Amino acid sequence: MSRLVQSEPVARFEQVGLRYRSGPEILRDVTLTLPAGSFHFLLGPCGAGKTSLLRVLYLALRPSRGRFSLFGQDVAAAPRAELVPLRRRIGIVFQDFRLLPQLSVQDNIALPLRLGGRDEEAIRSDVAPMLLRTGLTGLAHAFPPELSGGQQQLAAIARALIVRPRLLIADEPTASVDEPLALRLIHLFQELNRLGTTVLIATHNERLASGFNHPRLRMEAGRIVQEGTVPVDSPPNVRPPVGSSTSVQEALP
Amino acid sequence: MKPSLAAVLSDRDGWFVAGLIGVLVFLAVIAMSAVLLVGSIAERWQDELASRILIQLSTASDDAPGAAGADGVSPETALQVQQALELLRAQPEVARAERLSQDRLAVLLQEWVGSQQALQSMPLPAVIEVELRPDARKRATELRERLRTALLHARIDAQIDVRIDGGPATQAPALRLMQGIEVLAILVVVVLAATLATSVVFATRTGLSRHQDAVEILHLLGADEAGIVDALTFGALRTALIGGIAGLVIGWLTLLAFGRLAAGAPYKMTSHCP
Numbered sequence: 001m002s003r004l005v006q007s008e009p010v011a012r013f014e015q016v017g018l019r020y021r022s023g024p025e026i027l028r029d030v031t032l033t034l035p036a037g038s039f040h041f042l043l044g045p046c047g048a049g050k051t052s053l054l055r056v057l058y059l060a061l062r063p064s065r066g067r068f069s070l071f072g073q074d075v076a077a078a079p080r081a082e083l084v085p086l087r088r089r090i091g092i093v094f095q096d097f098r099l100l101p102q103l104s105v106q107d108n109i110a111l112p113l114r115l116g117g118r119d120e121e122a123i124r125s126d127v128a129p130m131l132l133r134t135g136l137t138g139l140a141h142a143f144p145p146e147l148s149g150g151q152q153q154l155a156a157i158a159r160a161l162i163v164r165p166r167l168l169i170a171d172e173p174t175a176s177v178d179e180p181l182a183l184r185l186i187h188l189f190q191e192l193n194r195l196g197t198t199v200l201i202a203t204h205n206e207r208l209a210s211g212f213n214h215p216r217l218r219m220e221a222g223r224i225v226q227e228g229t230v231p232v233d234s235p236p237n238v239r240p241p242v243g244s245s246t247s248v249q250e251a252l253p
Numbered sequence: 254m255k256p257s258l259a260a261v262l263s264d265r266d267g268w269f270v271a272g273l274i275g276v277l278v279f280l281a282v283i284a285m286s287a288v289l290l291v292g293s294i295a296e297r298w299q300d301e302l303a304s305r306i307l308i309q310l311s312t313a314s315d316d317a318p319g320a321a322g323a324d325g326v327s328p329e330t331a332l333q334v335q336q337a338l339e340l341l342r343a344q345p346e347v348a349r350a351e352r353l354s355q356d357r358l359a360v361l362l363q364e365w366v367g368s369q370q371a372l373q374s375m376p377l378p379a380v381i382e383v384e385l386r387p388d389a390r391k392r393a394t395e396l397r398e399r400l401r402t403a404l405l406h407a408r409i410d411a412q413i414d415v416r417i418d419g420g421p422a423t424q425a426p427a428l429r430l431m432q433g434i435e436v437l438a439i440l441v442v443v444v445l446a447a448t449l450a451t452s453v454v455f456a457t458r459t460g461l462s463r464h465q466d467a468v469e470i471l472h473l474l475g476a477d478e479a480g481i482v483d484a485l486t487f488g489a490l491r492t493a494l495i496g497g498i499a500g501l502v503i504g505w506l507t508l509l510a511f512g513r514l515a516a517g518a519p520y521k522m523t524s525h526c527p
Contacts, residue, residue, distance in 0.1 A: 060473055080478060088475035098470050100261060111261075115476045159474075 008072055009033045010167050010198040011057055016066035018052055018222075026052045028222040030066070034167075034200060039193045041209040042202040044219035050202040051095065051171055053219065057200065058092045058169050059083050071166070088116050091165030091197075095172045097156040099144040106131060106140040109158045116163065126162060133188075134158045149176035157185060161192060168192060170201045174208060182208055258476065258484035262464050267488070270456040271496035274449065278500025279507075281445040286508050288438040295431040302428075306383040306397060307353075308341075308404070310334055326379045334379045337404055341381065344400070346389035353380040457489050 011034040018027035027049050034040065044050050055061045056068060059075065068076050070086055091112075099108045106127050113123045131137045134154040144152055153176045160168060168189060174182035186201070186208070193199045203209055209216055218226035310333050326334070334352055341350035353361075358380055359372050366372050383400070461468075468481055 058473060060469070084475060084477045087473060092473060098466070100467055100470065102263070103261065111471075112474045115258075115471065115474055115480075163475075 008036055009069075010036045010038075010071060012067075012069045013053075013056075013063075014067040016056065016063040016068050018056060018061060019064045025064070026222050027056070027063070030222075030224055032217065032224055034198055036166075036198055037193070037196055039190065039199045039214045040201070041212070041214055041216045042200055042219065043204065043206055043209060043216050045204065048219040049222040050204075050219055052222075054169050054171050054200070054202055057167075058090050059087055088112070088163065089166045091160035091163060091168040093153075093157050093160045093168070093170035093173045095175065097144070097152045097176075099152055099155055099159070101144050104141050104143055105136055105147070105155050108144065108155055109136075109162050112159060112163045130158045130162050150178070150181060153177055153185075157188070161188070164192075164195070165197055167198045168200070170199070172203055173201060174203060174205060179208075183211075186212060258471070258480055261471070262467060262481070262484045262488055267460075267492045270452070270460075271492045271499070273452055273456070274493055274496030275500035275503070277445055277449040277452065278497050279504045281442055281449070282501060282504025283507065284438050284441040284445060286504075288435055288442060291431055291435045291438060295428060295435060298431065299428060304385050304387070306385065306400070308337065308381040308383060308400070309378045310337060310381065310404075326377075330379050334381065337381060340403055341383055341400065344403075346385055346392070347383055348386045349382075349384040351382055353382050453489070453493060456492075457485075460489070461485065 011032075013030045013032040016027055016030040017025050019025045030053065042050050042053065052061070056063055057070070059070070062068075063076055066076075067074065071089060073082070073086065075083060075086065099105075100111070103111065109130055110123045110127050113126060118126075127140075128137075131140050134157065136151065136154055136158065139147060139151060139155075144155065147155065153173065157170070157173060160170070170189065173189075174185055177185065182205075189199050189201065190212075201209075216226070217224055310330060338350050338352065341347050355377055358377055359369070362372060362377070363369065366375070464485070468485075471481055472478075
């Protein structure tokens with residue numbers, strides 16, 4: 001098993017601050033580097049600024065101050081059009097799933113591919129294994145309002161993984177699922193990580209994070225207060241659960 | 254089936270907006286047709302009024318009891334009528350000049366006088382209907398004066414009374430009414446157009462705010478701005494087209510139905526006003 005850790009960092013925050021309009025600073029002097037191929041947990045209590053940091057990272061917000069570069073490009077002042085190709089290299093699992101209710105599960109999963117201009121045949125051949133991998137094959141034609149929270153979470157994760165992103169950002173991806181499924185999801189992210197994707201998972205579930213040998217970033221009051229206690233290339237100490245027979249490599253395009 | 258970006262951003266309330274546009278376009282079609290119809294009627298009426306002149310001839314002998322002959326006027330008036338007809342027919346601008354029969358005159362006057370009995374008890378003047386040539390219609394007012402002068406000059410009997418009727422001045426109130434209706438209908442069309450534009454703008458803004466979340470997700474998943482704008486524009490255009498075409502077709506069918514109904518109705522513009 002080889003890990004792909006490249007020299008160029010995927011993301012770099014330097015003294016980044018963020019405030020919403022004239023409100024107080026949500027992020028304060030955040031300095032952080034996410035090396036390519038790394039896997040980090042982002043921990044912290046509610047309101048610590050985890051989601052805001054992720055929103056800057058997945059280019060929903062621009063920092064109010066400081067420097068922020070993604071895939072080697074300074075995006076703090078980049079034109080909007082230049083952000084589009086960068087976004088296509090990111091997989092996002094939103095805390096509230098954010099599936100489009102008017103699209104079926106398979107169309108939601110296929111959406112990033114369609115936005116990227118993939119042809120329909122390729123999309124079909126990519127979506128089917130992903131549905132299988134996430135256990136959603138039987139729900140392919142269902143619509144998000146018909147799904148449970150856990151099923152929506154799985155669909156959201158499948159949508160994030162389908163593009164085989166270079167950076168995967170997951171905001172509380174295990175909040176709506178039970179413990180065994182949570183473990184399966186983390187293993188899914190680990191498999192993706194082994195294929196070279198940089199992963200950042202925000203969670204308040206410290207027990208879950210502590211079961212894996214991945215660096216943990218801790219946030220409090222908008223600051224990173226603890227960074228990287230475990231080496232990036234350490235093997236995980238939790239084995240994949242029995243039953244996850246389809247590998248991510250098989251499921252991904 | 255592949256959902257397009259426009260389908261992703263389609264509005265569930267699009268049918269309501271399309272219906273609203275359809276109703277407004279339908280009303281605009283009806284109002285616009287009314288404008289054209291009233292304008293056409295007014296123009297035809299004006300044209301017809303300008304093309305026809307009624308000349309009323311009477312002499313003092315008509316008032317004498319028992320003076321009326323078989324044709325309803327005194328022999329003296331009948332002679333004057335004949336001379337007037339000859340004079341009128343000699344004018345290059347006159348296409349036709351005929352004396353209205355007393356029966357026809359009675360029919361025209363009956364609705365004003367009220368009863369046949371009252372008509373029988375009163376002397377009726379001799380009335381000549383003159384139709385001008387098309388190229389002379391623009392000079393109708395001037396021509397009326399010239400005919401009046403010619404008739405008066407031709408008269409030997411100075412007691413003749415010549416009245417020329419049917420000119421624009423006589424029908425001015427009716428024409429003004431028609432023009433007023435036309436202006437009103439144009440105002441209705443303008444108001445409808447403004448309402449339509451406002452409704453579309455309002456509906457589009459509402460749709461945009463409703464789609465804000467979807468647009469943000471699409472952005473974050475890598476959609477380009479132009480694609481999203483195109484999808485939203487296409488959606489709005491499609492809604493407007495569906496509503497507009499539906500309103501147009503229903504309006505057209507309505508007008509067609511009215512046209513069919515009107516085709517059977519007796520309608521003839523006339524200036525035979527007393």
